[in-house]
Amino acid sequence: MIHESNYWKSDLLKLANTLERRLTQTRWNDKNLFTIEKEIFFGFYAIRKLIESKKISDSITQCKHKMKEFPYSGNSESLLTYMKDNEYDLASGETAYLTTIELCNQFIHSYHFLPFLPDEKHLIGFFFCSDRKRTSGIYMITVFDVVNIYRSVGSNYPTIMRRERLPNGKSIISIE
Template sequence: MVIHESHYWKAPLVRAAGWLNLLRVNDKNSEAALARAEREIFIGFYAIRKLLSAFKLSESTKQLKYEIEWFPGKPGRAVDYFNRSEIDELFDLNQKSVETRDIGFLCNQVVHSFIFIITLGEKGELEGFFLTSDTMRYRRLYFVSIGSVLHAFRTVGKDYPSKQSLKRNEETGQWEASDGEP
């Protein structure tokens, strides 16, 4: 599918960021609220991934980077469908590291997640989520803060480049975009 008019993909990102920021999960709304939060996050990162590949974002947005915490897998622990919610048994949550990753990596981790667990603060507010993709599930568990999600959704949702040049890469044969003149 090709995105012709990006507004229909970007405006929902801004609305989702507002809703996620205001969300407070409580005993009355927990199941529905968490399901919607997960859906908003997944659809949002899928939309960003589509916009990245459709030449609908400026170079500065394509280059967004986020600090993401990660925790190593415990040796000899097999992460599978039936135990994937037991992250404290599968990963060493006391051995936190931080790395900087671009927005494309973040999109792919969400879209291809094998583990996805939302975390809440004391007042029911979203703090972020733990995730790992199918290919990373034995090595690393990532934690993405809600602040990174809100920044990504708002930045992409408000990014309407006014000028862009396309040039075919002679080595790969693929089109590459840049802001301004070729």
């Protein structure tokens, strides 16, 4: 449980700025790739913790983010853990939408995570999928979208929390 969200949100805003600067980066080595993976995983872990601690507005938690989804075309029985070139049909991408929490879970439970550097110089986005999703498809989200998500969560400070009791005795909490 997060009691004071300011520190987590401040770090998300810093990560957004760092990722934005990476758009101009043209030289990549193993250390850079490790660092960016850590920035993405830490960011989405922080977002999920903030959501679970009720520190983010419902509108941000339930927001659907647009990305591309590419169908799986590999062998689901394969024991290889690295992504092969022909494992996903990257020519047949379709638009997909994930809520903020679904996106967090895909990154946190990722089976594949691969920065998308089409010319080996410029970072465009990330291919990713969870262990459960890996045999049906893989997603691709742009760096711009990740930066926008980090900024919207990092600057969100809800002011109203409502509790509603349902007829069955359960209660719902809404955050605005």
